[in-house]
Each structure stands twice: as structure tokens, then as C-alpha cells.
Amino acid sequence: MNLGQILHDLLFDYTLRTVAMGSAALGLVSGVLGAFAVLRRQSLLGDAISHAALPGVALAFLLTMSRAPLVLVLGATLSGWLGTLFVITVTRQTRIKQDTALGIVLSVFFGFGMLLLSIIQRMPTASKAGLDKFLFGQAATLMSRDVVTTAALGAAALLVVLLLWKEFKLLSFDPAFMKSVGYPVRRLDILLTTLMVIAIVIGLQTVGVVLMSAMLVAPAAAARQWTDKLGRMVLLSGGFGALVGVLGAVTSAQVGRLPTGPTIVLYVSGIVVVSLLAAPDRGIVAQLRRRRRQRVQFAAEALAIHLLNHEGAPDAAVETAIAHLRQHLQWDESFAERVTRRTITSGLAERSNGHLRLTSYGREVARRAMAR
Amino acid sequence: MDRPLALEVRDLTVAYEEKPVLWDVDLEVPEGVLMAIVGPNGAGKSTLIKTVLGLVPSAAGQVRIYGQPYARRRELVGYVPQRGSVDWDFPTNALDVVLMGLYRKIGWIRRPARRERELALESLAKVGMAEYADRQISQLSGGQQQRVFLARALVQDAQVYLMDEPFAGVDATTERAIVALLRELRAAGKTLIVVHHDLQTVSEYFDWLMLLNVRHIASGPVAEVFTADNLRDAYGGRVAFVTPNAGSENGHLSEPQSLLSRGG
Ligand SMILES: Nc1ncnc2c1ncn2[C@@H]1O[C@H](COP(=O)(O)OP(=O)(O)OP(=O)(O)O)[C@@H](O)[C@H]1O
Ligand SMILES: [Mg+2]
Numbered sequence: 001m002n003l004g005q006i007l008h009d010l011l012f013d014y015t016l017r018t019v020a021m022g023s024a025a026l027g028l029v030s031g032v033l034g035a036f037a038v039l040r041r042q043s044l045l046g047d048a049i050s051h052a053a054l055p056g057v058a059l060a061f062l063l064t065m066s067r068a069p070l071v072l073v074l075g076a077t078l079s080g081w082l083g084t085l086f087v088i089t090v091t092r093q094t095r096i097k098q099d100t101a102l103g104i105v106l107s108v109f110f111g112f113g114m115l116l117l118s119i120i121q122r123m124p125t126a127s128k129a130g131l132d133k134f135l136f137g138q139a140a141t142l143m144s145r146d147v148v149t150t151a152a153l154g155a156a157a158l159l160v161v162l163l164l165w166k167e168f169k170l171l172s173f174d175p176a177f178m179k180s181v182g183y184p185v186r187r188l189d190i191l192l193t194t195l196m197v198i199a200i201v202i203g204l205q206t207v208g209v210v211l212m213s214a215m216l217v218a219p220a221a222a223a224r225q226w227t228d229k230l231g232r233m234v235l236l237s238g239g240f241g242a243l244v245g246v247l248g249a250v251t252s253a254q255v256g257r258l259p260t261g262p263t264i265v266l267y268v269s270g271i272v273v274v275s276l277l278a279a280p281d282r283g284i285v286a287q288l289r290r291r292r293r294q295r296v297q298f299a300a301e302a303l304a305i306h307l308l309n310h311e312g313a314p315d316a317a318v319e320t321a322i323a324h325l326r327q328h329l330q331w332d333e334s335f336a337e338r339v340t341r342r343t344i345t346s347g348l349a350e351r352s353n354g355h356l357r358l359t360s361y362g363r364e365v366a367r368r369a370m371a372r
Numbered sequence: 373m374d375r376p377l378a379l380e381v382r383d384l385t386v387a388y389e390e391k392p393v394l395w396d397v398d399l400e401v402p403e404g405v406l407m408a409i410v411g412p413n414g415a416g417k418s419t420l421i422k423t424v425l426g427l428v429p430s431a432a433g434q435v436r437i438y439g440q441p442y443a444r445r446r447e448l449v450g451y452v453p454q455r456g457s458v459d460w461d462f463p464t465n466a467l468d469v470v471l472m473g474l475y476r477k478i479g480w481i482r483r484p485a486r487r488e489r490e491l492a493l494e495s496l497a498k499v500g501m502a503e504y505a506d507r508q509i510s511q512l513s514g515g516q517q518q519r520v521f522l523a524r525a526l527v528q529d530a531q532v533y534l535m536d537e538p539f540a541g542v543d544a545t546t547e548r549a550i551v552a553l554l555r556e557l558r559a560a561g562k563t564l565i566v567v568h569h570d571l572q573t574v575s576e577y578f579d580w581l582m583l584l585n586v587r588h589i590a591s592g593p594v595a596e597v598f599t600a601d602n603l604r605d606a607y608g609g610r611v612a613f614v615t616p617n618a619g620s621e622n623g624h625l626s627e628p629q630s631l632l633s634r635g636g
Contacts, residue, residue, distance in 0.1 A: 039459075039462060039463075095389070163481050164480075164481070165483070166472075166475055166478075166483060166484070167475070167480070169464070169468075169472075170472050170475055172462070173458060173459075173462045173464065173469070173472070174453070174457070174458045174472065176422075176427050176453055176457060177451060177453060177472065177524075179425075179426070179427055180425045180426070180427060180446075180449070180451045181446065181451075181473075181475070181476045181528070182443075182446045182476060183475075183476070224463065227463065228463050228464075228465070228508040228510075229463055229464070229465075230462075230463045230464055232463075233463050
């Protein structure tokens with residue numbers, strides 16, 4: 001299957017278009033809310049919420065025998081919320097630390113959900129099929145009523161973020177100060193967490209409970225690499241989310257019955273790796289290069305100091321010989337050469353028949369460096 | 373005292389998980405003083421400030437700002453938290469942080485407008501940080517971050533300021549600049565309550581002092597409170613080198629911080 005065919009199908013094939021729109025919407029919403037989750041150090045909470053949603057899906061189905069998306073999403077929201085509430089209460093009221101509470105919620109709720117799922121699998125009802133897609137996600141089964149639910153809930157969540165933008169910014173940066181000026185911080189915290197729960201549950205069918213938190217955390221972590229502005233980070237994170245959502249959903253829908261969650265994770269990991277490595281400023285490559293440049297610059301100043309110390313002294317002829325420097329300062333050949341070159345290009349010293357001589361600028365820099 | 377009390381604390385007890393951190397603390401701060409709260413690490417200085425601001429619940433006792441509970445006097449109070457209380461890698465710039473001091477006045481949903489930006493810039497200028505307005509906050513030095521927090525409090529235009537170690541990690545020049553600013557605020561009739569760690573500079577910078585170590589040790593004018601006896605009570609007899617009420621020129625401690633460890 002070639003790219004042109006896929007593009008054609010995206011535009012004109014009803015099923016594929018539905019799948020793409022649904023996963024773009026959920027990617028956008030989880031990317032935006034994931035940015036706040038990451039900044040508030042709640043990445044693990046996202047994982048616990050998504051796992052905790054599973055028993056809610058199963059129970060909602062058992063109670064209503066319906067697979068209507070709204071019913072299942074409601075069940076997922078309630079049990080995801082219950083899990084969150086448990087984490088918050090336990091951490092506040094007992095000496096149990098948050099990571100422990102998260103671990104308890106994740107495993108207990110998820111285990112219970114798996115139990116219910118296996119019961120459902122054994123039931124003779126015809127409509128039972130398909131709940132297991134909530135484990136690893138199956139974008140191909142998205143239908144237009146799912147997309148409508150996703151879009152409506154997602155739009156509501158995004159609208160709230162837009163309206164309470166500055167409040168959520170302050171909440172994420174400095175909640176103590178926010179409380180001191182009289183904001184209802186607890187309630188805003190609950191609201192933002194609820195939006196996070198919504199972002200998670202609308203992605204469950206497509207991405208699955210096991211890997212949904214990747215949709216929350218990975219786009220945000222990647223976006224943070226590229227910008228120092230909250231607005232841009234949130235937009236970029238939403239954009240990354242939508243992109244990998246569509247890529248993953250379309251790939252998994254096209255390639256047999258490949259589960260969507262792992263496919264999406266594959267794509268988003270690619271974006272994360274590139275961002276970690278190549279982002280300007282915060283990227284690993286940029287940091288290494290900067291550190292190397294600083295090391296050479298520092299060594300050049302050290303060299304200037306060395307020259308200054310021996311200037312006019314009896315041993316000056318020996319100590320300032322370029323060939324001698326390498327040995328004397330214990331630098332290897334290529335580094336010594338780079339430093340010598342840097343010393344000359346930045347105007348600290350001049351080369352005169354095999355010796356380095358400080359310029360007056362170099363003398364001044366050396367004096368100042370020593371005075372530090 | 374005919375001046376009104378800017379802050380009044382009565383019988384305040386605060387505990388974290390049943391471990392009392394403040395025991396029955398009383399404090400009266402008259403309007404228009406520049407006050408230091410001094411005490412060893414873990415004495416409860418930060419806790420006292422946070423309790424006044426309603427950030428930490430009290431087990432007993434009451435707090436009054438100009439005679440009213442904090443909730444009613446909120447607009448009169450500005451807060452400078454300890455610098456380490458936030459993540460400075462947050463994606464935002466200095467001006468934006470200062471603007472946060474105006475959010476409550478701006479109100480829900482509305483965004484800061486030109487007018488608010490100008491106020492925030494003015495406030496940054498007052499702490500000598502105007503040219504750093506657009507700087508990403510992680511790229512500011514510790515002292516510059518501290519000044520951004522100060523600017524955020526200034527823009528609140530409060531009557532009473534509570535500051536938690538505004539001099540921590542600040543170089544000597546910046547420290548002088550901040551002190552000058554605090555004096556200006558005092559001259560404008562504001563009350564400043566500052567957690568401070570350097571015993572050497574207490575008499576020079578402040579006119580009012582509270583010594584705290586879980587209990588209220590002493591409080592009042594620096595000249596009355598900054599005595600060897602009180603210091604021994606607060607620090608547990610390990611500050612023999614301090615010469616109380618000496619001018620800062622001849623009262624130097626060689627390593628003031630190392631003497632501040634809690635005794636016994
Ligand atoms: N959130 C908390 N939970 C439990 N104990 C706490 C908490 N915050 C502070 N404490 C404890 O309360 C005591 C007082 O802390 P506080 O931060 O008020 O001291 P401080 O005087 O500000 O100290 P420092 O000079 O180190 O800033 C300490 O023993 C500390 O361990
Ligand atoms: Mg403190």
C-alpha cells in the first residue's frame with residue numbers, strides 16, 4: 001500500500017476518515033492536558049487513572065448491556081475518578097507516599113477490571129465482543145458515534161483550558177502563592193485533574209488503558225524540548241498528540257489487526273527521541289556542543305593566565321613555546337591545538353615564530369580572570 | 373503603642389502530623405516596621421508565615437491582619453515565598469511571573485492587558501530587572517529569581533509583606549539593593565516581615581525583631597530584643613561569638629552560617 005493510496009483513503013474512505021478524525025481529536029486533547037500533567041509532575045497519576053478506568057468500562061457494560069460510547073465513557077470516568085480520589089485522600093490522610101498510592105490504585109483497579117473482562121468474555125451474550133479492545137486499543141473499530149463523543153467531550157475540555165488559561169498556569173507554577181491571593185486552589189486542582197480524566201477516557205477505546213498514559217506524557221515531554229513558552233508548549237504538545245494519533249490509528253487500521261496503542265507509542269517514541277537529541281538549546285547534542293565550547297573557552301583563559309604568569313620571566317622563552325605548552329599543561333595534542341587556535345582567534349594572544357605572545361586584550365582578560 | 377497592629381498572632385499552635393512545630397506563639401507587629409524573624413533551621417519560621425497566609429492550618433490560636441482574619445484582609449498582604457518552593461524550569465519568562473501578582477485583580481477568564489504589563493514592568497524596574505523581562509526564568513541566577521519574586525509581591529501593592537528568606541543565595545550588591553527597597557517600602561508606611569538568617573546584619577537592616585524557636589523567644593525593637601541572653605535561648609547556647617547590637621563593621625562573625633546549627 002503506497003502513500004498516495006493512504007492519502008486518498010484518508011480523504012475519501014469513510015471508515016479511515018472516521019478513524020483518523022477520532023484519533024486526531026483525542027491526540028490533541030490528551031496532548032494539551034498532558035502538558036499540564038507533565039509540568040505538575042503528575043505523569044504517573046495519568047497512568048493510574050487510565051488503568052483505573054478499566055473496571056468502570058466493564059461494570060458499565062455489565063449493568064447496561066450496552067456498548068454505547070457515552071455509557072462506557074461515563075463508567076470509565078467514574079472509576080478513573082474514584083482511583084484519583086483514592087490516591088489524593090490516601091496521600092493526604094495517611095503516611096503512605098504518593099507513588100505507593102498510585103501503585104496500589106493501578107494494580108488493584110486494573111486487576112479488578114481484568115477479572116470483570118474475563119467474566120464478560122464467558123458470557124453467552126452476542127454483544128459481549130469487543131471490550132478487550134480497551135486493553136491495547138483498536139482504532140479500526142472507531143465509529144462515527146465514538147468520534148462525536150470524543151469531539152464533544154474534548155472540545156468542552158479544551159474550552160475550559162482556554163478560559164482558565166492564566167489560572168491553570170499559576171496553578172501549575174506556584175499553587176501556594178495562588179492560594180495566598182485567595183484562589184480556590186483545591187477546586188481548580190480538582191477541575192484540572194477532571195479534565196485530565198476526560199482526556200484519558202476518550203482515548204481508551206482507541207489507545208487502550210495500558211498505554212494511554214504515553215499519549216499524555218510523551219507529546220508533552222517532546223514539546224517541552226522545543227520551547228520556553230507555556231502557550232507554545234501546549235500547542236506543540238497538542239499537535240504532536242494529534243499527529244501520532246492519526247499516524248498510529250491509520251497504520252494499525254491498514255496493517256491487519258495491529259493494536260493501536262503500541263503502534264502509537266512507536267511513533268511518539270520517535271518524536272521523543274528526536275526531540276531529546278536534536279532540539280536547539282535543550283537537546284542533548286546542543287548541550288554537548290555547548291559544554292565542549294565552554295571547555296575550550298575556559299582552557300583558552302587558563303592559557304592566557306599561564307602566559308601572563310611567565311611574561312618577562314627568565315623561563316618565558318621555554319614556557320611560551322607552542323610545542324612546549326602541550327606537555328606543560330598536560331593537554332593532549334588535538335585539544336592543545338584547539339585551545340591554541342581559540343586563544344588566537346579570540347584575540348587573546350598572537351603567534352610569533354613558534355611562541356605565543358599575549359595581546360594587551362589577552363593580558364586584561366587574564367588579569368580579570370585571576371581576580372575572580 | 374499608638375500605631376495600629378499590622379499583624380497580630382495569638383496562641384498559635386501548628387503541628388504537622390501531630391508533631392508540634394509552633395507552640396503557643398504570640399506576636400504583635402505594629403504598622404510600619406521592618407521586622408526580621410530569626411531562629412535556627414527548623415524553628416518554624418516558614419511555618420509561621422505560611423500559617424498567617426492560611427497555607428498551613430493551625431491547631432489552635434488566631435491570626436489578625438489589621439484586626440481582621442486573613443481571608444478578609446487578603447488584598448493588604450503580599451507574599452514572597454522561599455525561592456526553592458517552585459520549579460524554575462517552568463516554561464515562562466520573568467514578566468509573566470510578575471504578572472501573576474495581578475491575576476486576582478484582573479479577575480477570572482480575562483487576560484492581562486497592556487496596563488497590567490506596564491505595571492509589571494515598572495515593578496521589575498524597581499528591583500533592577502527591567503532588561504530581564506523577556507528572559508526565560510531558568511536562565512536567571514538565584515539572586516535574579518529572588519528579585520522576580522520580590523517584583524511579583526511589589527506589583528500586588530500590599531500594605532503588609534511577608535518574605536521568606538529573600539536574601540538567600542543573593543550576592544552582596546543585590547542584598548544592599550533589596551534592603552534599600554525594603555526601607556523605601558517602610559518609608560511609604562508598609563510593614564515588612566522578613567525571615568532572615570544572618571545574625572550579623574540584623575541590627576543594621578532591621579528595626580524590629582522576633583526570635584523564634586518553636587516557641588516565641590522574644591520580639592520587639594531590635595535594640596531590646598537582640599541580646600546575648602535571648603540569642604542563647606533561641607539557638608541553645610551556641611552563638612557565643614555573636615556580639616549583639618555591635619555595628620556590622622566590628623561585629624563580624626567569621627562564618628556566621630556555621631554557628632546557626634541548632635544546639636542540643
Ligand atoms: N510539610 C511538612 N510536613 C511535615 N513536617 C514539616 C513540613 N514542613 C516543615 N516541617 C517540619 O516543621 C519544622 C519547621 O519547619 P520550617 O520550614 O517552618 O522551619 P524554618 O524555621 O523555616 O527552617 P529553615 O531555616 O530551614 O527554613 C521542621 O522540623 C520541619 O521538618
Ligand atoms: Mg524556612
